[in-house]
Amino acid sequence: MIRLISTLVGIFFVGMLLFSFGTGAVTYLTTEQVETAEHKYHKKPEAYAFASDGALGQFDEQQLQRGLKVYQEVCAACHSMKYLSFRNFAALGYDEDQIKNLAANWPIPQPTVNKDTGETDTRPNLPADTLPTPFPNEVAARAANNNAVPPDLSLMTKARPGGANYVRSLLLGYQEPSAELLAEFPDAAPGEGLHHNPWFPNLNLAMAQPLVIPDQVTYDDGTEASVEQMATDVAAFLIWTAEPKLEERRQTGWAVLAFLLIAAVLAFLSYKQIWADKKKG
Amino acid sequence: MTDQIVKDNGDVASGDNTENTEDGVRRRDFIHIAALSVAGVGAAATVYPLVSQMAPSADVLALASVEIDVSAITPGQAIKTTWRKRPVFIRNLTANEIAEAKKDDTQEMRDPQTLADRTVDGKENWLVTLGVCTHLGCIPLGAAAGEVKGEFDGYFCPCHGSHYDVAGRIRKGPAPSNLEVPEFSFLSDTVIKIG
Amino acid sequence: MSFPWAKEYQPKTEFTRWMDQRLPLPRMVYNAVGAGYPVPRNLNYFWNFGVLAGFFLVVQIVTGIVMAMHYAANVDVAFASIEHTVRDVNYGWLMRYAHANGASFFFIVVYIHMGRGLYFSSYKAPREMIWLLGLVIFLLMMATAFMGYVLPWGQMSFWGAQVITGLFSAIPLVGETLQQWLLGGFAPDNAALNRFFSLHYLLPFVIAGVIILHIWALHIPGSSNPTGVEVKSESDTVPFHPYYTSKDGFGLAVVLIIFAAVITFAPNALGHPDNYIEANPLSTPAHIVPEWYFLPFYAILRAFTVDLGIPFTDIVIIPAKLLGVLAMFGSIILLFFLPWLDRSPVRSGNYRPVFKIFFWVLVADMVLLTFLGGAPAEEPFVMLSQLASAYYFAHFLLILPLISAMETPKPLPNSITEAVLGKKSGDEASAPGYVPQPAE
Numbered sequence: 001m002i003r004l005i006s007t008l009v010g011i012f013f014v015g016m017l018l019f020s021f022g023t024g025a026v027t028y029l030t031t032e033q034v035e036t037a038e039h040k041y042h043k044k045p046e047a048y049a050f051a052s053d054g055a056l057g058q059f060d061e062q063q064l065q066r067g068l069k070v071y072q073e074v075c076a077a078c079h080s081m082k083y084l085s086f087r088n089f090a091a092l093g094y095d096e097d098q099i100k101n102l103a104a105n106w107p108i109p110q111p112t113v114n115k116d117t118g119e120t121d122t123r124p125n126l127p128a129d130t131l132p133t134p135f136p137n138e139v140a141a142r143a144a145n146n147n148a149v150p151p152d153l154s155l156m157t158k159a160r161p162g163g164a165n166y167v168r169s170l171l172l173g174y175q176e177p178s179a180e181l182l183a184e185f186p187d188a189a190p191g192e193g194l195h196h197n198p199w200f201p202n203l204n205l206a207m208a209q210p211l212v213i214p215d216q217v218t219y220d221d222g223t224e225a226s227v228e229q230m231a232t233d234v235a236a237f238l239i240w241t242a243e244p245k246l247e248e249r250r251q252t253g254w255a256v257l258a259f260l261l262i263a264a265v266l267a268f269l270s271y272k273q274i275w276a277d278k279k280k281g
Numbered sequence: 282m283t284d285q286i287v288k289d290n291g292d293v294a295s296g297d298n299t300e301n302t303e304d305g306v307r308r309r310d311f312i313h314i315a316a317l318s319v320a321g322v323g324a325a326a327t328v329y330p331l332v333s334q335m336a337p338s339a340d341v342l343a344l345a346s347v348e349i350d351v352s353a354i355t356p357g358q359a360i361k362t363t364w365r366k367r368p369v370f371i372r373n374l375t376a377n378e379i380a381e382a383k384k385d386d387t388q389e390m391r392d393p394q395t396l397a398d399r400t401v402d403g404k405e406n407w408l409v410t411l412g413v414c415t416h417l418g419c420i421p422l423g424a425a426a427g428e429v430k431g432e433f434d435g436y437f438c439p440c441h442g443s444h445y446d447v448a449g450r451i452r453k454g455p456a457p458s459n460l461e462v463p464e465f466s467f468l469s470d471t472v473i474k475i476g
Numbered sequence: 477m478s479f480p481w482a483k484e485y486q487p488k489t490e491f492t493r494w495m496d497q498r499l500p501l502p503r504m505v506y507n508a509v510g511a512g513y514p515v516p517r518n519l520n521y522f523w524n525f526g527v528l529a530g531f532f533l534v535v536q537i538v539t540g541i542v543m544a545m546h547y548a549a550n551v552d553v554a555f556a557s558i559e560h561t562v563r564d565v566n567y568g569w570l571m572r573y574a575h576a577n578g579a580s581f582f583f584i585v586v587y588i589h590m591g592r593g594l595y596f597s598s599y600k601a602p603r604e605m606i607w608l609l610g611l612v613i614f615l616l617m618m619a620t621a622f623m624g625y626v627l628p629w630g631q632m633s634f635w636g637a638q639v640i641t642g643l644f645s646a647i648p649l650v651g652e653t654l655q656q657w658l659l660g661g662f663a664p665d666n667a668a669l670n671r672f673f674s675l676h677y678l679l680p681f682v683i684a685g686v687i688i689l690h691i692w693a694l695h696i697p698g699s700s701n702p703t704g705v706e707v708k709s710e711s712d713t714v715p716f717h718p719y720y721t722s723k724d725g726f727g728l729a730v731v732l733i734i735f736a737a738v739i740t741f742a743p744n745a746l747g748h749p750d751n752y753i754e755a756n757p758l759s760t761p762a763h764i765v766p767e768w769y770f771l772p773f774y775a776i777l778r779a780f781t782v783d784l785g786i787p788f789t790d791i792v793i794i795p796a797k798l799l800g801v802l803a804m805f806g807s808i809i810l811l812f813f814l815p816w817l818d819r820s821p822v823r824s825g826n827y828r829p830v831f832k833i834f835f836w837v838l839v840a841d842m843v844l845l846t847f848l849g850g851a852p853a854e855e856p857f858v859m860l861s862q863l864a865s866a867y868y869f870a871h872f873l874l875i876l877p878l879i880s881a882m883e884t885p886k887p888l889p890n891s892i893t894e895a896v897l898g899k900k901s902g903d904e905a906s907a908p909g910y911v912p913q914p915a916e
Binding site: 002003006007009010011013014016017018019020021023024025028033055082083088151152154155158159160161163201242244245248249250252253254256257260261263264267268270271274275278 | 859
């Protein structure tokens with residue numbers, strides 16, 4: 001009985017699937033496949049060798065400091081970084097006083113409540129504060145940015161396929177749409193308030209080119225601030241903001257792996273020893 | 282089964298006829314002991330992060346010290362603020378109160394301390410104490426305007442009737458010790474750093 | 477139960493004697509995983525995976541309890557509470573990555589464990605109950621994993637919850653109501669998040685309970701083995717301890733190496749970037765995919781694109797969506813009937829030449845379905861997933877019963893001992909190969 005029912009169920013499901021397949025195949029063969037602009041012109045992020053890449057990679061502190069400066073002076077005007085606190089910058093090599101200064105001089109003050117009136121107020125940032133957001137809420141962010149909310153950057157390199165390579169490629173990828181693209185897909189031309197960038201999934205994004213001219217940011221360590229340098233530095237910085245425990249994690253990993261390797265060898269010897277009399281021969 | 286040596290502790294060491302010397306047995310035992318020891322070390326090492334994760338996290342520790350601007354507190358006034366999520370009383374003593382506290386320095390007390398012991402040299406008008414009764418942890422009254430200050434003009438804990446004097450010393454009631462003075466210092470004339 | 481030659485527990489100290497008369501827990505452990513459990517001596521490394529699965533359940537429970545200490549089940553702060561755990565809590569990153577990847581490893585070892593059961597037909601009499609209980613564990617695991625994935629409240633969490641509860645809306649008449657009941661609202665929100673958290677915390681302990689039954693059921697007939705020949709004498713078995721405890725210890729060490737390497741060097745490799753974006757009910761990700769371990773079933777779900785209707789009319793009997801849902805659940809339910817679908821008296825795939833070929837086709841088919849489940853819903857992936865899904869059903873419901881009736885198995889060894897030691901030892905070596913008897 002079970003076998004009869006299961007055979008019928010099997011024939012039913014297999015039949016439906018094959019029928020679906022047939023219908024799909026007929027449609028596939030008889031209708032013209034429409035190529036989309038995104039499919040054809042969207043580019044995969046260019047690979048760049050960041051200092052923190054690879055199992056032995058480590059952050060370049062100087063680069064992270066430069067990246068922080070790019071974020072502070074260029075990105076922070078629109079993009080929040082709400083999962084970071086000023087105290088976290090100790091990991092970039094700043095001492096307590098430098099962090100205090102950095103926090104106090106941060107372009108956006110910390111929102112607070114006036115103790116006397118209960119109204120909203122602001123105060124200078126303290127090291128324990130999280131980084132203040134540029135807009136008080138999503139509605140304000142949307143209103144100020146042509147209806148596109150600038151995403152929070154704390155986790156950006158973990159939240160996009162391609163990670164830091166994507167961020168770097170995107171920042172360097174602003175260009176006019178190619179004639180070829182426009183000829184093939186006239187609709188792919190950037191609309192009002194949009195900007196063409198082949199590294200963005202649908203080719204047009206609301207963010208205007210943020211890093212435009214060399215020396216837009218003046219680096220404290222004297223590094224020449226080419227546009228590529230700034231894009232690379234801020235991408236490296238975003239690797240750190242997304243994964244501040246990266247180095248600790250890998251160090252732990254090496255120690256644990258070394259330990260486990262020894263443990264595995266000992267376990268193997270012990271196992272072989274115990275089985276010595278049971279194997280053939 | 283015949284060629285197994287079953288030890289009292291339940292470990293089974295195997296041996297075959299050619300190698301069953303005392304040395305051979307010892308070497309094999311050593312491997313089992315080493316393997317078990319490494320497993321034990323590994324298990325113990327795993328416990329560390331599991332225990333450590335319950336300790337205060339980085340954001341909590343970041344608030345372990347606070348800076349407070351006291352310029353707005355006039356003599357005779359006190360404020361309640363918080364430090365490590367507990368209330369702190371900061372009191373600006375008047376000249377009279379300082380005199381009263383010093384006069385009492387020689388009185389017999391449950392927890393003898395002078396005003397000088399409880400304040401910073403040269404700034405003995407600033408009395409900084411935790412607002413936590415040393416009896417059972419209630420918050421004493423007396424910091425805010427209009428609150429009962431108790432029989433000794435300091436703080437009064439309504440839970441079980443502990444009376445503290447102007448220097449926050451226990452004078453009457455069940456509390457065993459004076460209101461705790463946290464570690465603090467003056468960063469400038471008007472800014473106190475607690476913790 | 478057990479074999480007559482099983483060693484009996486002998487309390488050695490005053491205390492264990494006292495204990496043994498009052499609460500014979502040490503005796504139970506001794507008989508379950510100690511020297512008192514005789515196990516076939518020829519188990520290969522695939523028999524390690526049951527213990528490994530148990531180990532990963534423990535990993536999940538321990539790291540999960542830690543995560544729960546720092547997690548806040550509220551849509552406003554859930555995502556931030558995970559970030560707080562990772563960034564600020566001591567070793568929070570380790571706990572989070574161990575828990576997230578622990579789920580993947582749990583599924584990997586369970587899939588291998590199940591694959592071993594399929595290849596060596598461990599589900600056949602007298603071990604049907606072990607298989608059925610195992611499937612119950614598998615279903616509970618899937619529910620637990622799904623709800624756990626919702627908790628971080630990232631984009632994939634939210635849309636995963638939306639899509640999976642949406643499956644229930646395909647059920648005629650009550651579907652809509654059922655979905656709302658499951659979610660406690662019209663869309664995933666606080667009510668859903670809180671109940672998922674509650675159940676995500678509860679179900680692992682239910683799993684642990686069913687595992688006890690699973691092991692209990694295992695100890696009645698004893699473990700199966702790669703020849704599929706039943707244990708006949710003491711020389712066929714070795715005591716579980718120290719023989720298999722040492723082997724499991726070694727296997728565990730090897731798997732831990734891989735686990736540790738993934739946690740510390742590629743902790744996000746198995747995850748989806750979109751889940752690092754906080755849930756946004758107003759914006760759907762480009763394409764929604766579940767975690768990798770659900771992909772084969774997701775592919776089956778999506779493979780049904782045509783309604784079942786009466787030809788040349790507009791009457792629809794079963795809409796494609798419902799067919800997909802039925803097939804997805806059906807693909808797991810059918811495994812419950814496996815012991816009665818595969819009637820071959822031979823257990824081990826090693827002695828079943830035709831079955832063996834189809835088994836590996838099934839494995840390849842599952843790998844293909846995993847890939848297709850993650851591929852975008854466009855051609856040629858849809859057509860491929862229809863063929864791959866068709867094979868899945870055909871394999872279990874049509875091919876397997878057919879093979880078991882038609883296949884001529886290879887001769888089986890007379891005993892496990894003979895299989896291990898080869899023909900040169902033992903007097904029965906000259907005896908002709910064991911001729912399998914029908915199991916019924």
